[in-house]
Amino acid sequence: MQNEHTPILTVRELSRNYPEPEKNRLFSRAMNHAVQRVSFELYRGETLGIVGESGCGKSTVARMVMGLEKPDAGSVFFHDTRIDQLPERSLRSLRPRFQMVFQDSGSSLNGRKRVVDILREPMLYHRIVAKDKVDARIDALLDMVGLSPSAKLRYPHEFSGGQRQRICIAKALSLDPELIILDEPVSALDVSVQAQILNLLRDLQEKLGVSYLFIGHGLGAVHYISHRIAVMYRGRIVETGDSQELFRHPVHPYTRALLDAAPLADYDARNRERIVLRGEIGHTDWTEGCAFRRRCPYATSQCAHASCTMTAAGRPGHLSVCMAGTQERGE
Ligand SMILES: Nc1ncnc2c1ncn2[C@@H]1O[C@H](COP(=O)(O)OP(=O)(O)OP(=O)(O)O)[C@@H](O)[C@H]1O
Numbered sequence: 279m280q281n282e283h284t285p286i287l288t289v290r291e292l293s294r295n296y297p298e299p300e301k302n303r304l305f306s307r308a309m310n311h312a313v314q315r316v317s318f319e320l321y322r323g324e325t326l327g328i329v330g331e332s333g334c335g336k337s338t339v340a341r342m343v344m345g346l347e348k349p350d351a352g353s354v355f356f357h358d359t360r361i362d363q364l365p366e367r368s369l370r371s372l373r374p375r376f377q378m379v380f381q382d383s384g385s386s387l388n389g390r391k392r393v394v395d396i397l398r399e400p401m402l403y404h405r406i407v408a409k410d411k412v413d414a415r416i417d418a419l420l421d422m423v424g425l426s427p428s429a430k431l432r433y434p435h436e437f438s439g440g441q442r443q444r445i446c447i448a449k450a451l452s453l454d455p456e457l458i459i460l461d462e463p464v465s466a467l468d469v470s471v472q473a474q475i476l477n478l479l480r481d482l483q484e485k486l487g488v489s490y491l492f493i494g495h496g497l498g499a500v501h502y503i504s505h506r507i508a509v510m511y512r513g514r515i516v517e518t519g520d521s522q523e524l525f526r527h528p529v530h531p532y533t534r535a536l537l538d539a540a541p542l543a544d545y546d547a548r549n550r551e552r553i554v555l556r557g558e559i560g561h562t563d564w565t566e567g568c569a570f571r572r573r574c575p576y577a578t579s580q581c582a583h584a585s586c587t588m589t590a591a592g593r594p595g596h597l598s599v600c601m602a603g604t605q606e607r608g609e
């Protein structure tokens with residue numbers, strides 16, 4: 279039985295390892311721990327932002343949620359249905375209900391098809407509308423994403439990046455999804471166009487009640503659009519909480535470093551020193567302790583053996599694997 283307090287998406291202890299390419303010789307066991315024991319829920323009409331540096335595992339999480347890649351461990355539930363183990367045919371029938379929008383709108387759209395065909399074919403295949411109603415539905419979708427009806431007769435290369443991303447959003451919406459996974463949908467766009475697309479996504483959510491899993495590497499866009507945020511570092515969620523709470527009271531040093539890297543209008547860093555990230559994220563040779571310890575200004579010898587389990591960090595739902603980021607404020 280579902281109600282508004284039941285998640286539409288439940289991810290539990292999701293993990294994915296890849297063999298390290300350069301060390302992938304016979305008998306070598308070097309692995310890239312791309313995603314490690316990631317858990318979260320997403321509710322109807324909500325946006326959960328996933329943020330972290332390049333290579334921290336965000337897209338791997340997205341691909342596993344979409345069923346495009348199998349996890350090594352853990353589970354993904356869409357409502358009550360466990361989807362990570364479903365055979366392709368059963369997954370296909372569920373797919374209209376969760377859709378994905380990628381960063382690269384150019385390669386997401388078939389360049390040899392006009393917009394009308396790009397939008398029409400999936401709707402007819404999944405029997406979303408009757409044949410005689412499909413054209414009216416296409417006009418309505420284009421209007422919904424801020425494009426004129428004449429856009430349907432053009433090819434993807436005839437649009438700007440921002441307009442193409444609007445077409446991708448229309449394509450995702452065309453199947454009436456409950457969930458859209460947005461993997462860096464604005465990262466390739468100019469700042470002013472980014473704002474337009476983020477506002478469009480917010481308006482559509484308000485109108486349709488759709489849920490978003492919004493992936494980004496900068497806290498600006500993620501904070502703007504998300505109700506809750508999960509901060510990922512080297513395959514793990516290190517801090518999660520309400521977007522405002524995390525923004526005002528970050529407790530993990532890595533979250534603070536992300537905020538310091540992109541100071542935002544109402545971010546208050548007055549009472550503390552900035553944390554500047556140095557070095558690369560890396561993935562291998564990490565089996566124990568805190569994965570952030572080589573870059574953390576507060577690291578001690580104990581951090582090499584820290585258990586890094588999520589602990590309450592303030593308001594309900596605010597959890598972190600480390601509280602050291604609050605040090606100078608005496609919290
Ligand atoms: N198919 C694959 N085979 C081998 N390694 C992979 C594969 N896909 C991802 N990886 C590795 O897993 C790690 C996480 O990759 P992922 O693409 O999920 O990161 P990301 O956070 O989305 O990064 P970005 O912000 O650059 O998109 C990286 O080290 C990447 O090299």
Ligand code: SF4
Binds near residue numbers: 530570575576584600
């Ligand atoms: S456990 Fe140690 S190294 Fe890791 S974030 Fe906390 S203080 Fe820094």
Ligand SMILES: [Mg+2]
Binds near residue numbers: 336337338461
């Ligand atoms: Mg990615």
